[in-house]
Amino acid sequence: MSALQKETVEQSLKAITDPYLNRDLASAKVLKSVTDARVEIELPYPSAGVAAELGERIRAQIERDTGVEAAVQVGHRIHSHQVQRGVKLLDGIKNIIAVASGKGGVGKSTTSVNLALALAQEGAAVGMLDADIYGPSQPRMLGISGKPTSKDGKKMEPLEGHGIKAMSIGFLIDEETPMVWRGPMVMQALEQLLSDTRWGELDYLVIDLPPGTGDTQLTLAQKVPVSGAVIVTTPQDIALLDARKGLKMFEKVGVPILGIIENMSFYICPKCGNEDDIFGHGGGALMAEQYGVELLGAVPLDRRIRDEADNGAPTVVAAPDSPLAKIYRELARHTAGRLALQAVDHSHKFPNIVIQNR
Numbered sequence: 001m002s003a004l005q006k007e008t009v010e011q012s013l014k015a016i017t018d019p020y021l022n023r024d025l026a027s028a029k030v031l032k033s034v035t036d037a038r039v040e041i042e043l044p045y046p047s048a049g050v051a052a053e054l055g056e057r058i059r060a061q062i063e064r065d066t067g068v069e070a071a072v073q074v075g076h077r078i079h080s081h082q083v084q085r086g087v088k089l090l091d092g093i094k095n096i097i098a099v100a101s102g103k104g105g106v107g108k109s110t111t112s113v114n115l116a117l118a119l120a121q122e123g124a125a126v127g128m129l130d131a132d133i134y135g136p137s138q139p140r141m142l143g144i145s146g147k148p149t150s151k152d153g154k155k156m157e158p159l160e161g162h163g164i165k166a167m168s169i170g171f172l173i174d175e176e177t178p179m180v181w182r183g184p185m186v187m188q189a190l191e192q193l194l195s196d197t198r199w200g201e202l203d204y205l206v207i208d209l210p211p212g213t214g215d216t217q218l219t220l221a222q223k224v225p226v227s228g229a230v231i232v233t234t235p236q237d238i239a240l241l242d243a244r245k246g247l248k249m250f251e252k253v254g255v256p257i258l259g260i261i262e263n264m265s266f267y268i269c270p271k272c273g274n275e276d277d278i279f280g281h282g283g284g285a286l287m288a289e290q291y292g293v294e295l296l297g298a299v300p301l302d303r304r305i306r307d308e309a310d311n312g313a314p315t316v317v318a319a320p321d322s323p324l325a326k327i328y329r330e331l332a333r334h335t336a337g338r339l340a341l342q343a344v345d346h347s348h349k350f351p352n353i354v355i356q357n358r
Helices: 006-013 051-066 108-121 183-195 214-221 238-253 283-291 303-310 323-344
Strands: 031-035 039-043 073-078 093-100 124-131 160-161 164-169 202-208 228-233 257-262 295-298
Touching: 006 031, 006 051, 031 164, 031 323, 039 051, 051 073, 073 257, 093 108, 093 238, 108 124, 108 160, 108 164, 108 202, 108 228, 108 303, 108 323, 160 257, 160 303, 160 323, 183 214, 183 228, 228 283, 228 323, 238 257, 257 283, 295 323
Parallel strands: 039 073, 093 202, 093 228, 124 164, 124 202, 228 257, 257 295
Antiparallel strands: 031 039, 160 164
């Protein structure tokens, strides 16, 4: 078997575009090593769901270019990325992704938990912080009950559900107890949930923010080392109006916008198959174009998403091979890929990513 040269392999990689980095694999600098006829690729985003297929594409391209049948191994390694200037990093947590919306009722929490679970299924170590002090929903969605313990009397141990670590005020109070706290108490509680939890080593900590652009969002944006934010909206005009406010808030405090997820994008009748744009059409794509950010993808309005989250097993784990779960895993790879690009080139603008799920 003939030996390959690194330069030769890089030429072959130029012919393959990574859909999650939106650039060819050579310029993405994912080639880790070339030894004889063995090629090792290291992607900067979790890639369990696409590694085998990508490896075969690379193998076939190398064989076409060189005649050598290479053994290609595709893996990933998640790096820490830039955060707001002057904000202290948290030990063990490589990246914090804030999931926000300008208003309630757009499915942000359901999107957050499925995004976190999808990142974990793609091979990342993931945590979930439920930052909605007044209305915590992640304990129910993750099917977790009980209270956190402490091994040293100083830090709380996060609870775990479906392979991810989680912390929420909902673990510390009764589900039906109303939180009648003023702003400063809420801010203190949020900071303690984040800093007084022993998260361990995480590739991503996903923070499910409460809706709006109030004290909680501002505190997080100013004091928590956020690597990037994802904005969840529906195509409806009023939701888009509020989503723009959330986007602008993160821009003002120096948090990069990873992209927009259009939730409840369309509805397909389970009986007749008729498709209806209940909340309008194309609003997320238009907003992404207006602000020069990515449309990470579109999630349909589907009763199963709601039922599965309410039952404590969100779609990604309840039906991992379903079309809906595949949409969330696509969203996770696009989100992580966009975050990886923050360190590669802050000034480069990419065309909007449109995921065809219909």
